[in-house]
Structures are given as structure tokens and as C-alpha cells.
Amino acid sequence: MAHELTLDEFSGMLGNLYQGPLEDIPWATFLNQLNQYLQSKYVTFILRPPSEHSEGLMVNTTGSSSEVTASYNKHFFALDPFVGLPNRQVVTNSEFLSRVDWEESEFFKSFLEPVGVFHILGADIRTSDGAQCRIRVSRGREDAEFTADDKALVAQFIPHLERSIQIHTQLNRIETERNLYAGAVDQLAVGTIILDEDGKVLQTNRVAERLLQDKDGLKLVNEGLQVGNPRDTQEFRRLVKQALQSQKNNLPSVVEALRVQRPSGKADLGIIVRSVPLSAWNEGKQCPSVVIFISDPEQESSAPQEIVKALFDLTPAEAQLAMLLANGLTLDEASDALGISRNTARAHLRSTFSKTGVTRQTMLVRLILRSVATLG
The missing domain is CATH 3.30.450.80 (Transcription factor LuxR-like, autoinducer-binding domain)
Known part of the structure; x- marks a missing residue:
């Protein structure tokens, strides 16, 4: 007992x-x-x-x-x-x-x-x-x-x-919902970094972690972020401070943009800074206060070829070509990568145009990158 x-x-x-x-x-x-x-x-x-x-x-x-x-x-x-x-x-x-x-x-x-x-x-x-x-x-x-x-x-x-x-x-x-949405953002190749009310890093996704590890235009120093050159960092901190002030004053979410040059010479990073609206009952330290979205033009689309093939009713060869074009290759570069002649590549491209209803290569690239294929 x-x-x-x-x-x-x-x-x-x-x-x-x-x-x-x-x-x-x-x-x-x-x-x-x-x-x-x-x-x-x-x-x-x-x-x-x-x-x-x-x-x-x-x-x-x-x-x-x-x-x-x-x-x-x-x-x-x-x-x-x-x-x-x-x-x-x-x-x-x-x-x-x-x-x-x-x-x-x-x-x-x-x-x-x-x-x-x-x-x-x-x-x-x-x-x-x-x-x-x-x-x-x-x-x-x-x-x-x-x-x-x-x-x-x-x-x-x-x-x-x-x-x-x-x-x-x-x-x-x-x-579960958070992981689902975080996974979708990862698939879209967008880096996300969440800052607390002191501007310190609370959380990063996989894309942002890779960029931080590369230390090419984006670095983590004492739990804070440094971007580009000292002048870029100064402007970045101003934007973060402005976003934090907006949140503390319960003002509409502030959205600011910044382009950051990379020491390696790779394409510039695009950065969006925005405040995170808090709920009426939110309290305590280490609350999400600012979110940083980062786009890396060097990041290739990770859309699975099988998904692209199924979405647009393409053959395996057409899907391969379409993905290479979506990742920035020219038709000549794509045909070399696939080991096919330019004429064969052009034939695949014409067939792809017919199936997708587009008439230009730029339209095809935009169609693929804006489709749900990137979430596959």
C-alpha cells in the first residue's frame, strides 16, 4: 500500500x-x-x-x-x-x-x-x-x-x-507543422535566420547553416551576424535595430532589403530583414523577434527530375535538359553535360515547349522554378 x-x-x-x-x-x-x-x-x-x-x-x-x-x-x-x-x-x-x-x-x-x-x-x-x-x-x-x-x-x-x-x-x-514549413523553405533554397530581441541568433535552417559555414559574405560572430564588408554590416545592423524597434512598439512588420557582396567573387547574396509580429500574450526572453531571409543565386534548384517529369509529362531526357537549363546552363552547356548533340538538345527543347505551353527558354526556366516541383 x-x-x-x-x-x-x-x-x-x-x-x-x-x-x-x-x-x-x-x-x-x-x-x-x-x-x-x-x-x-x-x-x-x-x-x-x-x-x-x-x-x-x-x-x-x-x-x-x-x-x-x-x-x-x-x-x-x-x-x-x-x-x-x-x-x-x-x-x-x-x-x-x-x-x-x-x-x-x-x-x-x-x-x-x-x-x-x-x-x-x-x-x-x-x-x-x-x-x-x-x-x-x-x-x-x-x-x-x-x-x-x-x-x-x-x-x-x-x-x-x-x-x-x-x-x-x-x-x-x-x-510537425513547423518542420513541414521549414522543410519547404529548405527545398526552395532560401536561407532563414531567426534573431531574438537582442539581435542574437536563435535558429537557422540548413541553407543558412551552409552559408555560415562558408563564411563568404555571411559570418556568425559572438552569436551575432556579420555580412559583407564593415559598411554592409553597419547597414545590416541598422535594419535589424529598426525591425526590433518596430516589434517593440507593436508597429506593422517592417521589411527591408540589402544586397551583400561576397569576398569570393560569387554572385551577391540577397538579404531580407523583417520583424516578427508577437502574439498579445507573448512574454519572456529569447522570443523570435527578427527573421532574415537569404537568397543565394549560386544555389542550384533541387527539384527532383522525377517530379518535373511527372508534372509536365516529360521524358527522362527532356526532364534532365529542363533541370540543367533551370540551373543556369545554356543549351550548348546542357548538351555537353548530357553528352548529346546540339540538334538533339534542340529537339528535346521543342518537345518540352510543346508539352508545357511555353515558347521561350526563359519562360520554361521560370515555369519550373515557380512550380511545386521545388518542394518535391
Whole structure:
């Protein structure tokens, strides 16, 4: 039997429960604490129950075996009789099934008994946004059965666990969307750098990271940016300061542009500086305050040829030629790169014009670069 929680103990566990969505392994700290206070063998939280079509997503307390988890996900979930519990109600296996039915079940004999589990306490949580979660607490046959006090202890956390699940779901959705949009910007070969309210770098995408590593017109110095020559850097800092002031004064987003020469002699970088509007309830340090967009004319289009081929109904040879032209090669240079004659290249180009409805090479390049192919 678990000892009664003090107010400080309950407050600490509740804090860890709400901290759970931010942990590397969600809710691991809370689950281990619950396991300790209930003097149980394991605590398992199933965020997504397994099915015939997908494996489950579950978090186990320290000491649980990954092999056991895998076997449940792949096979034993279908035999588990301790499922479909009343929503948000804490029950034990002895309340849900007779002792005879429990001990004679294939699930108990093949899965639980070999790992020393006999008593189980649990609750199912079905949230308003469709999540179906389960929490299970287990003890061995030699351990005491779960008591009414044990059930009451877990029941105190169920409403909070449900809210924490909803927070986790929302954060996960936001993170997924952020990664999707960030990936799209990467595919468009646009560098992005986000600055905080002190003008220090908070985040960069892959294109910007490559440009910073090259140190060719763009450098990171003491968490701040230097662009081009000292005069360019001075102008850049003025634009950043102006954008920060606009944000602090809650003015419409300021957008400024700057062209930066590169020491290597490569084509100039194009830079856009704009303030980031904050929400009405935004607070705290290290908030996104300014975003820098960088275009590099030397960056080649990364549109997959298979996508270009499918979008415009081109042959493989026509798609190859079109991509080389989109990346700045002349027709002669493209024919040399492909190892074909100029006449053959011209024939491919005429066929491509016919299929895409354009009449000039510049129009074809613009069509490809503005299509969804670059997001492929």
C-alpha cells in the first residue's frame, strides 16, 4: 500500500506531470515517481494503443524491457483482456475480470506471468480531440493487491494527465507543422535566420547553416551576424535595430532589403530583414523577434527530375535538359553535360515547349522554378 502523499509530494509530482510533454521521453519522471509511491513493479503509459496496422507508442518506467514492449506491440495487444475500461475511471483487473478468467487467459499465461506481473491497476483516457490513452500499474503475485487508497491516488492525477496529453498533442501538432514549413523553405533554397530581441541568433535552417559555414559574405560572430564588408554590416545592423524597434512598439512588420557582396567573387547574396509580429500574450526572453531571409543565386534548384517529369509529362531526357537549363546552363552547356548533340538538345527543347505551353527558354526556366516541383 502506498503512503499518503504530502502536499509538497503531490505538488512535485503534478509539476512533473505537466512538464512531461517537454521531456525527451514524455512523462518519464512522473511515471517513475508514481511507480515509487505505489511500490509497484512497472508503470506503463500507452499514448497510442497498438493495432493490426501500426505499433503502439508507450512509455515505461525504468527497468522495463524493450523486448517485452515490442512483443506486446506486435502480438500480445490482441490478447489483452484489460482494455476498454470506463473512461477516466481507475479500476483493477480483479474488478474487471474474475480471478479464474484472469489466470486462465492466454494473455496472463503467455505474457504477464513470465515477467512476474499479476495485479494490474489502470485507467483509459479518451480525450475530446480523439486521443485514446491508457495508464497501467502492475505488481507481482507476491505483492499486495491494489487498495482503494491506491486507486484514489491514481484517480487524483487522471484529470491532470488528460490535460497534459492535450498539451502534448498540441505541441506535437505545432512541431510537425513547423518542420513541414521549414522543410519547404529548405527545398526552395532560401536561407532563414531567426534573431531574438537582442539581435542574437536563435535558429537557422540548413541553407543558412551552409552559408555560415562558408563564411563568404555571411559570418556568425559572438552569436551575432556579420555580412559583407564593415559598411554592409553597419547597414545590416541598422535594419535589424529598426525591425526590433518596430516589434517593440507593436508597429506593422517592417521589411527591408540589402544586397551583400561576397569576398569570393560569387554572385551577391540577397538579404531580407523583417520583424516578427508577437502574439498579445507573448512574454519572456529569447522570443523570435527578427527573421532574415537569404537568397543565394549560386544555389542550384533541387527539384527532383522525377517530379518535373511527372508534372509536365516529360521524358527522362527532356526532364534532365529542363533541370540543367533551370540551373543556369545554356543549351550548348546542357548538351555537353548530357553528352548529346546540339540538334538533339534542340529537339528535346521543342518537345518540352510543346508539352508545357511555353515558347521561350526563359519562360520554361521560370515555369519550373515557380512550380511545386521545388518542394518535391
